[in-house]
Amino acid sequence: MKEEQGDKHTKRYGMVIDLDKCTGCGACMVACYAENNVPFKKNETDKLDSLNWIRIFQLTNGRSYPDTEICYLPMPCQHCDGIGKHGHPPCVSVCPAIATDYDYSTGVVSQIPTRCFGCRYCMAACPYHARKFNWWDPVWPADTEKYLNPNVSARMRGVVEKCTFCFHRYQQARDKAYLEGRDEIYESEYQPACAQACPTNAITFGDLNNPDHAVYKLKNSPRAFRLLERLHTNPKVYYLSSKSWVRRAGDNYLENESRPESNRQKIHHK
């Protein structure tokens, strides 16, 4: 957990999800399952023990017809920067065996399944339920094992796993850049599977610190908000919505407490 601040190459990869564009189709979930060798159950009715690294919630404004409004909200790991300086997400410092780490060069919160011994403290710490536990041994239907992604290790029973922002793709992009004699990778070279699979381009991914990347501008949109900002988890997943009730649904407020406009200021990163 050594800090590498002040490095001009320090990146903070993040995601902006435009909820106005999301149709709730689930393509991001399917792509994630396939890309990351995520096993599935015969019956996926109970989502509380599914290994879905990205989930889609259906939000409603609670009004009756004809004023009913629906919004679909995909939720991957929020890759929190945490309280204070970046590097203190809720889940990382609690892990007793350093099986999860904050990568200061990219801002990605990693998970090391071969180090994890399954105490599940990180799951208790994460308010987003982004961390999933392997309650069973991974089993794939006949022959589908042949189609597993060779770039991602399958996990075993009894360990925690989570969205990695497809970190293996970052490593591949870095390798490619190195072979081509480049220091930097292009925005298009590192994109997670969910962002690429989204048919409406609702998911945008890139370096939040890089003014040339699309996410840099999008995160400063007046439509932008993040989930549970008041807990100071400081996530790197931003959402965009033109509807105020959706933006308000992103956090907890006391009765009669309005969503302070200053909250929008907080999401602007220095």
Add this chain to the structure above:
Amino acid sequence: METTPLIPQGVKRCSKLQFSLWMAVAVAVLLWGVYAMYLVWFKGLNQTNMNDAYGFALWIWADLAVIALGGGAFFTGFLTYIIGKDKLKNIINYAVIIGFICYSSALLILAIDIGQPLRGWFIFWHANEHSMLTEVAFCLSCYFGVLTIEFLPTIFENPKLDKIPFLHHLSHNMHSIMAVFAATGVFLSFFHQGSLGGVAGVLFGRPFSYREGINVWPWTFFLFTWSAAACGPCFTILITWITEKLTRKKLVKDDVIQLLAKISGWMLATYIIAKIADTLYWAMVTAPSMGFNLMDFYTNNPVYGIWILILEIVICGIVPAAILITRKGRESKFLLMLAVVLAVVGVCVNRWVMVLQTLAVPVVPFEEWFMYAPSWQEVATTILPVAYGVIVISLAHRYLPVFPQERELNPSN
């Protein structure tokens, strides 16, 4: 040739048949738990009703609860060997045995609870010293070692073992420097009891359990240590009383129990004042800053009403503290036992809410409360330590001189 009896001289014990029948019942319950443990170890944690919302559940509560209740060992040790309350030497052996059972049970439950038990050593080898759980694991294991050391001299005092010269001397020599071990135990206990409080207190993503504090230690760190020191001795008194009822004889003099109850009462009284202050600050400052009203944590779900807070703080906190700090309360056998039972329930309720309710409360605004009921495998493996405790206590009481006052109190034997 005269043979040395296994049972200490001058005390009366039940017949072998009666003892065997009693043990058979305990062993049957133990085997049920062992079977459930086998299922969990070989088939995995899918044998439980835990899920991704309930990563911590009955087992972690049981861990926290038995460690709090086992706190009687370190606090009685502290009072006996460091403060110099010599009177408590008449109950320290039993407090140590109860602590030994509690801590070995906690380690066993932790070994069942982790998803990859064969990697359990990672917590030591690849220790993250920033994690409260790491501190718990180290201190718990070390303190279990200390408790074993504190228990050993009593085992060596068994008439048969005492005949072996080396063990006779070892027991004597260990007694002579017991204050060193006890002091180490107090140091370790302060940190692991506190760290268990820190486990929930540091979770800044969980508004129900998150607390501010001093430096890296949330207020729950200090409250857990304090409550364990207050309620642990109550558990020792309770188990002593149950043992006296089952064996139908007095084992510890009233003045010893009264002294322990009095100290425990003042610890409980001061703890509950601190707990009330902590609760008020959390309800009025910490939780609202995260967007939560106090009643958000106690409504819209089928189980967790405000009753649980009243039960923990008023009925199982203020009431037993008031009984135990008054002479009349302590001297009434009924009130004394009521107070210790309430205190024990209170600390168990506190540990329950800090684990289970923490996870039940919805934090993401569009999620609902998460409810959980344990599977039979979880229940059986949680009852397993109770059966194990009954067996260890039965064996210890039968074959070891646990209670120094027993012969004096039962002269007709």
Add this chain to the structure above:
Amino acid sequence: MFPFNFEWAWDIPHLVFHGALWYVLSIVGLGLTYCIIKSAVDTFREEDKGDNH
């Protein structure tokens, strides 16, 4: 836990945490060693006395 673990760092958190750990283990270990050695010496002394009689 040990300096040869690759995640080990000679920083203040490591020194405080593991310093306390090894301090405690040393006290317990030394205490136990003292008891065992003294008991062995006591036993042999007693046996010697017994032989003399």
